[in-house]
Amino acid sequence: MNLDTADDIRAFLRLCLDPGHGIKRTPAKLAGIMPGPLEEALMRFAPHLAELRDDADQQEDKARKAREAHAAALAAWITAEPDAETGGPELCPQNRRGDQRVPQPHFYKPGDDGVLRCLFCSAPAHWGGEPPRAWRTPDGRVWTLASEANEHGVAQYEDPYIPKRYTALALETMYADQGDIEPVDDAGAPPYVLNARSVNRAPAPL
Known part of the structure; x- marks a missing residue:
C-alpha cells in the first residue's frame, strides 16, 4: 500500500x-x-x-x-419527595422566575465531585434523609438550613449573625450543657440571593 x-x-x-x-x-x-x-x-x-x-x-x-x-x-x-404544602417537588429558594420571583424546582446537575447538586443553590439531590429546615437552640436562636452541605455531604445550618456554618451534630455538641436543640419546620426558606446564574429580572429585594 x-x-x-x-x-x-x-x-x-x-x-x-x-x-x-x-x-x-x-x-x-x-x-x-x-x-x-x-x-x-x-x-x-x-x-x-x-x-x-x-x-x-x-x-x-x-x-x-x-x-x-x-x-x-x-x-x-422522579425520586424527589413531594413537598408537604404543594404536593409537588420541593422548590429551590434560589431558582426564581420573573418579576415576582416565583420559586421553581431545583435544577440538578452533576458537579466535578460527581455529586448531583442544584445549579442554583448547590443543595445535593439526595441528603440521605430530608434534614429539618432549621434547628432552634436553647438560647432561642434559629439556625436555618444552608444551601451547601459540608465536604461529607452532611447538611449545615447557619445564623445570619454568625459567620460560620454547623451541622446538627455540631450544634447539639455546642449546646449540650444548656439543653436540647429542637427541629423547626416552619422557619422558611434560606434568604434569596440574586446572582448571575439565576433567571430573575427584578433587582429589588423581596
Missing part, C-alpha cells in the same frame, strides 16, 4: 469505499474504522480533516455529558 502522495491516499480510500463483492461503505463508516497509519497519512495532506475530527470528538463528549446530566436530573425528579 503506497501512501506517499495525496493521489495515492485518495485512490486507496476510494477502494475502501467500494471494494467490490457487493460491499459499499459510507464516508462516515470509513471514518469510524480507518486504521491509524492510514489516518496519519491522510492528515499530512488534509490537516483540515484533523481539525474537523477533533471538533466532532469534542461535540460528542459534550453531548454525552449533556445526556448524562439529563438522565441524572430525570432520576432526581
Whole structure:
C-alpha cells in the first residue's frame, strides 16, 4: 500500500469505499474504522480533516455529558419527595422566575465531585434523609438550613449573625450543657440571593 502522495491516499480510500463483492461503505463508516497509519497519512495532506475530527470528538463528549446530566436530573425528579404544602417537588429558594420571583424546582446537575447538586443553590439531590429546615437552640436562636452541605455531604445550618456554618451534630455538641436543640419546620426558606446564574429580572429585594 503506497501512501506517499495525496493521489495515492485518495485512490486507496476510494477502494475502501467500494471494494467490490457487493460491499459499499459510507464516508462516515470509513471514518469510524480507518486504521491509524492510514489516518496519519491522510492528515499530512488534509490537516483540515484533523481539525474537523477533533471538533466532532469534542461535540460528542459534550453531548454525552449533556445526556448524562439529563438522565441524572430525570432520576432526581422522579425520586424527589413531594413537598408537604404543594404536593409537588420541593422548590429551590434560589431558582426564581420573573418579576415576582416565583420559586421553581431545583435544577440538578452533576458537579466535578460527581455529586448531583442544584445549579442554583448547590443543595445535593439526595441528603440521605430530608434534614429539618432549621434547628432552634436553647438560647432561642434559629439556625436555618444552608444551601451547601459540608465536604461529607452532611447538611449545615447557619445564623445570619454568625459567620460560620454547623451541622446538627455540631450544634447539639455546642449546646449540650444548656439543653436540647429542637427541629423547626416552619422557619422558611434560606434568604434569596440574586446572582448571575439565576433567571430573575427584578433587582429589588423581596
